Amino acid sequence: MTYVLGLDLGTSALKGLVVDKNGQVVAEASHSYPMDTPEIGYSEQNPLSWIEAADQVIEDLVSKLPELTDSLEGISFSGQMHSLVLLDEKHEPLRPAILWNDVRTTKQCKKINETMGDTILKREKNIALEGFTLPKILWVQENEPEIWKEVKQIQLPKDYLRFWFTDNFAMDYSDAAGTLMLNQDNKTWDTELLEAWAVPASILPPLVESSTVVGVMKPELKERFGFSRDIKIIAGGADNACAALGSGVVKAGTGLCSIGTSGVFLKYEDKVDRDYQGKLHVFYHGMENTAYSMGVTLSAGNSLNWFKNTFAKNQPFEELLSEIDTVPIGCDGLLFSPYIVGERTPYTDSQIRGSFIGIDTHHQLKDFTRSVLEGITFSLKDSQRIIEAVADEKIEKLVSVGGGAKNKSWLQMQANIFDTPIVTLKTEQGPGLGAAMLAAVGCQWFSDLRECADQFVAYKEAVQPQPQQVERYKKVYARYRKIYSATKELCHQYFSQIEN
Template sequence: MYLGLDLGTSGLKALIVDQNGAPVATAHAQYDVSQPHPNWSEQDPDEWVKACGAVFDQLRKNHPTEFTNIRAISLSGHMHGAVVVDIYGKPIRPCILWNDMRSETEAAQLDKDPDFRAISGNIVFPGFTAPKLMWMKKHEPDLFDHVHKVLLPKDYLLYWLTNRYVTDMSDAAGSSWLDVGKRAWSETLLTASGMRIDQMPDLIEGSQIAGILNSKIAQKFGLQNDIKIIAGGADNAVAACGVGAAQEGQGFVSLGTSGVLLAAKNGYHPAPETAVHTFCHAIPERWYQMGVMLSATNSLNWLANSLNTTPEELSKLCAGPITGPSKVMFLPYLSGERTPHNDADIGGAFIGLKSDTTSSDLCQAVMEGVSFALRDCLEALKSTGTELNEVLAIGGGTKSEFWLDTLSTILGLRLALPDKGDFGAALGAARLAMIGDGADIETTLVAPTIAKRISPNTQLQSKYEAAYQRFRKLYPLIKEAS
């Protein structure tokens, strides 16, 4: 048996698979996000440890045979977070999360240094790790002086499991400290941001062994003493492993809290000027590119909360086949935007509200606005030479067929819905555990069974294209008015 752990922003998922990669047991534990100030987003890393213990207890109680026969464990985790620990391995402060925007000034300062785009292959975004440490040095100097190691979120769980400071290439690629082409820490970038290479964890591939399970943890939960802990990777890279997106031309679109359009790459071809992310994959000698928009299902959550309803009830207002674009347009920049604007300050907006505008109109506008923003990501990817004809569709937003029809038509891409789409990153982590235990990469990272394919509505495509062109013109106007 193999265990995949997916450390999400709001909860930890666990998935056990058998030797054939088939899911056999699951568990889940939740935790909260703290927002003590505007644009701040933090979590206590020890809450992740508690959550991991909770899912271990659930699996031990509900699936004892499968749990006690685990041979290897691997992890997926949300990217860019800064977990800073002292010489004793204790967190100095709460983790600064990926969607924390406090270090905008520091990110802009680093991004002006041409070495960062040239070496890391990416713009330095405010959500990345390096500017967070620069912010700490400026605003929390006493805490900064005690930084022994900087870990990515999942790597704090790796440390708990193994007593080793280890990270993988895909997670390190989102720190702004990695030479993404060479797959190595860059002393140039570390020095430029006031850090040292000895403050970084050991760097290995996501499918390699990070260590052996801590004997005290094994004893506490009734596990074997020789369980391999495999490094794992960043959530999107590991989700790509879960859906079999490992080769050129394969990719997925994710309608989660944020929206992602990802394409696997067999080579390293950065284009930071497009605000496309170019990162190492979780497997050796592969990379991936992705466009990211920051508020996908989160936009629908916001609207539902504003209307005192639930996202599920709100989505029911948009049912049946699509009939054409809404008269209302929504700009989904509730948390700023990454691709293609790299703008932490931009805000969202509704355009075209009338006295007869309904909740259904607003819901449709939100779904279309998110889809238009993902089209922006697709256009940025195309500008780097990426070609996609079909992508897998994953994430909570895929429960809405109306949204999927809208998205497929706006992107001009066929969407493939996995038969079992709930375990993307957790399944990817379990697959990396299998590979770390000796399984072949190519035969393990296979695409899932497809339950359904959704094609663009060719009769309405020109209308949605015209709406998208109007959407593109709105960003500079909103920016000027902000």
């Protein structure tokens, strides 16, 4: 039996999945690392901690599965998007990586959007937001010019980790699309944009497809881990692209609803030229010449966690959610907007804040709990509404993963609010499985990722929308959509007072 390894470089930990040719996960390991917040709004990480984690994960996997030393064929990667890694001429990090969730770059985003916003939206298919890589580069140029002078290579996290394995630089299209420097029309670095912002093209890596073999494991690492054969190192993809792969979102009419700390609503796109006017992200997929559109709810599971910790701290989640089916749709007029840290889609508003609307004396904990779940799902519905209106294409199957997939009542709620059949995965492994799939295709186990998904991804029975409930939810959702405009001015006034 031979194996591939998918390494998922997340914000808090590196996870490794060893997968066989049947798509079965035969071993897994993880190693965590810290995130630093030196100032309010800052989020940084030491890139060397990713290497230490990879070293430990592979040692752990070899210990659990000794035959891996003779049977591992390839390694590929999934990684947190956007985060900026700056290397010097010796290929060593010049400073901690500035992570995707760092929000220090508001001024730089404003400058980019005011000067080149239309051009970037046309070619890069997105607008400048704090999470993207280009604004982080501008911040370093303006605030740490002595460091910028020393930069010889720009990397994203998984690419820096992969460089450690091979000494070869590369970046796949799915991750490059999240830098805001990739011209997605012609799949090249945008030279006009780079010149405008004084970013030398020479410090950006070559671009490759996600399933491309970019090298083999360096002899010293091969000897260190005891591998007997040459290990192919495959490019890999951005975490959302790999999550879509690992969920089987590789065909028209399929989408993904992921409810973690944040929430993602994602749709497979045959082409990258879909024009959402910046209301949604559009990025290259891990599959060649395909894309995905994506909306983001900043506080999805985070809203539920906040609610539980604030109002039902000592109740297990199972107990907290146990009575939601006794509450009618719409919670007798009670609505929740999950804007507790601002919102991304469709408003891109850092100053909006959450609300409970319609509180009545008869409302109990179970009513508030259900309203939180409905509000989170309505927020993701906002992304679905934009996707289906612009694409003029209904999503026929939606894969639900994360916290929203773990409760039967919430799954039925999703099916009814999205008016779409919902499936869950028999084995949910997240972006790590997508990375393993890229390794499998890179090792030529399969002709393409669709064939691989047919073997690697299996679903439980679908949860179907209930027509009467769908109609009732349409009325409640129409009320929910009015919350933002009704509360925006109040929230913005508060922040204006603080700033003054």
